[in-house]
Amino acid sequence: MKPLETLLRNAARSQHRIILSEGSDPRVVQAAHDATTQGIAKISLVGERTQIEAQFAALGLPLGRDIETLDPADAPCSGELAALYYKLRKHKGVREEDAAKAALNPHVFAALLVKAGHADGTVGGAVATTAEIVRTAIQVIGTRPDTPLVSSFFLMLFCEKHHARKGAMIFADSGLVVDPTAEEMAQIALSSAVSFKILTGEAPRVAMLSFSTLGSAEHNAVSKVVTATAIAKARAPDLVIDGELQFDAAFVPDVAAKKAIGSPLEGTANVFIFPNLESGNIAYKIAQRIGGATAIGPVLQGLSKPANDLSRGCTSEDILHMIAVTAAQASDVS
Numbered sequence: 001m002k003p004l005e006t007l008l009r010n011a012a013r014s015q016h017r018i019i020l021s022e023g024s025d026p027r028v029v030q031a032a033h034d035a036t037t038q039g040i041a042k043i044s045l046v047g048e049r050t051q052i053e054a055q056f057a058a059l060g061l062p063l064g065r066d067i068e069t070l071d072p073a074d075a076p077c078s079g080e081l082a083a084l085y086y087k088l089r090k091h092k093g094v095r096e097e098d099a100a101k102a103a104l105n106p107h108v109f110a111a112l113l114v115k116a117g118h119a120d121g122t123v124g125g126a127v128a129t130t131a132e133i134v135r136t137a138i139q140v141i142g143t144r145p146d147t148p149l150v151s152s153f154f155l156m157l158f159c160e161k162h163h164a165r166k167g168a169m170i171f172a173d174s175g176l177v178v179d180p181t182a183e184e185m186a187q188i189a190l191s192s193a194v195s196f197k198i199l200t201g202e203a204p205r206v207a208m209l210s211f212s213t214l215g216s217a218e219h220n221a222v223s224k225v226v227t228a229t230a231i232a233k234a235r236a237p238d239l240v241i242d243g244e245l246q247f248d249a250a251f252v253p254d255v256a257a258k259k260a261i262g263s264p265l266e267g268t269a270n271v272f273i274f275p276n277l278e279s280g281n282i283a284y285k286i287a288q289r290i291g292g293a294t295a296i297g298p299v300l301q302g303l304s305k306p307a308n309d310l311s312r313g314c315t316s317e318d319i320l321h322m323i324a325v326t327a328a329q330a331s332d333v334s
Contacts, residue, residue: 002157002159003157003159003167003168003200004157004294006200007155007200007321007324007325007328008038008324010201010328010331011040011325011327011328012038012041014327014328014330015039015041015042016041016121016327016330016331017042017043017118017119017120018035018041018042018043018119018120018121018122018123018323018326018327018330019044019046019070019110019113019114019119019122019123020032020043020046020110020122020123020124020323021046021106021107021109021110021122021123021124021128022046022047022124022125022126022127022128023045023046023047023051023052023070023106024045024047024048024051024052024054024055025055025126025127026058026059026316027126027314027315027316027319028126028316028319029056029061030059030061030316031316031317031320032045032067033056033059033061033067034316034320035323035324036066036067040323040324040327041323041324042066042068043066043067043323044067044068044069044070044113044119045067045068045069046070046106046109046110047069047070047071047106048071048073049069049071053069070113072103072104072105072106072109073104075109077116077118078104078109081103081109081112081113081116082099082100084112084115084116085102085103085108085112086098086099086100088115088139089102089139105136107124107128107133107136108136108140110124111136111140111307114140114141114305114306114307115140115141115142115305120305120306120327120330121305121306121307121308121326121327121329121330122137122306122307122326123308123310123319123322123326124307124309125308125309125310125311125312125314126310126311126314126319129312130175130176130298130309133307133309133310134300134309136307137150137300137303137307138150138303141303141305142303142304143302143303143304144302144303147187147191147301147302148187148302149177149187149191149302150176150300150302150303151173151176151177151180151184151187151188151191151192151300151301151302152172152173152174152175152176152177152297152298152299152300152301152309153170153171153172153173153192153195153297153299153301154170154171154172154174154175154284154295154296154297155168155169155295155296155297155299155325156168156169156170156287156288156293156296157293157294157295158293159294160292160293163291163293167200167270168196168199168200169269169270169271169272170192170195170196170204170270170271170272171272171274171280171283171284171287172271172272172273172274172280173188173273173280174274174280174281174283174284174297174298175277175281175298175309176298176300177277178276178277178278179276180228180276182224182225182227182228182231183228183231185208185224185225185228185273185275186229186232187302189206189232189241189271190232190235190236190239191301191302192204192271192273192301193236193239193241194332195299195301196270196271198328198329198331198332199325199328199329202270203240204239204240204270204271205240205241205265205268205269205270206232206239206240206242206265206269206272206273207241207242207243207245207250207251207265207271207272207273208225208228208229208232208241208242208245209225209243209244209245209246209247209250209272209274209275209279210222210225210243210244210246210275211246212225212244212246213245213246213249213259214244214245214259214260216246216259221275222244224275225243225244225275226243226244228273229241229242229243229244240264240265241265242263242265242269245260245265245269246259247272247283249263250269250272251267252267253266253267253268284297294321296318296321296322296325297322299325299329301329305330306326306329307326308322308325308326310322
């Protein structure tokens with residue numbers, strides 16, 4: 001079974017409720033319809049009800065009972081959510097009237113629904129910026145107690161005939177943390193290993209990437225990766241992880257046998273940790289646009305409950321995939 005089919009099937013088993021905060025966007029409406037008809041998740045759309053209904057009509061889709069619509073202006077839970085926002089943010093000087101106003105923001109409203117336990121995860125960003133989605137998630141949902149750093153990854157699916165190795169892989173951080181310290185790079189590696197296991201059911205094999213392989217070059221940038229690898233190994237001694245490695249030494253067994261003798265990865269890594277956002281972002285786009293891989297993300301990790309960002313150029317299919325990822329993450333939380 002292809003990894004995408006596995007992801008969608010696993011999401012369907014969970015039947016979690018996922019909140020889509022941009023409910024009147026036509027791509028979101030299409031994805032909501034597809035997610036419910038395929039049984040991937042229970043969907044709630046946030047937005048003005050008349051606008052949501054108009055989009056369903058324009059697309060020729062039925063708006064049945066399977067899709068919940070929530071208008072922050074008159075939803076039964078609006079008062080509860082405003083009070084929750086005030087409780088969460090009053091230490092920052094937020095007043096009750098400010099909280100009531102903030103809770104009307106669809107992204108804040110969606111995150112509050114997750115925080116309050118009325119939903120299992122939220123997805124937004126087809127219209128809003130990444131900064132708004134991530135900031136709201138951190139402020140409202142919060143980070144996991146054991147993972148203070150929120151980072152991101154792309155789930156890369158290699159399923160075409162021309163792909164030398166088929167299957168799912170993770171590229172991190174390719175969307176959020178610009179220049180991680182060694183400590184942060186180690187945390188990204190540990191979080192990504194957990195995310196890979198959650199989404200694929202397979203054992204993670206983590207490569208800490210550099211332009212050097214096991215001492216072949218000396219540079220401060222290389223030293224950061226070496227230190228990060230040591231930190232990650234100390235915190236997760238049972239994790240199969242190695243670095244610093246060039247990508248070919250982490251990906252190609254024949255190259256690994258020559259350049260990374262003794263590496264536990266043996267050229268079969270499936271989780272690739274990049275030294276900075278610049279390299280990670282470039283790599284995933286090359287794999288997607290030239291290599292023909294399917295890229296799902298950026299997926300956020302490190303939050304206490306799932307909230308995910310979309311590219312503003314996303315398609316309805318991209319949103320559908322992100323709904324499935326968010327449902328899978330919710331299964332781990334629950």
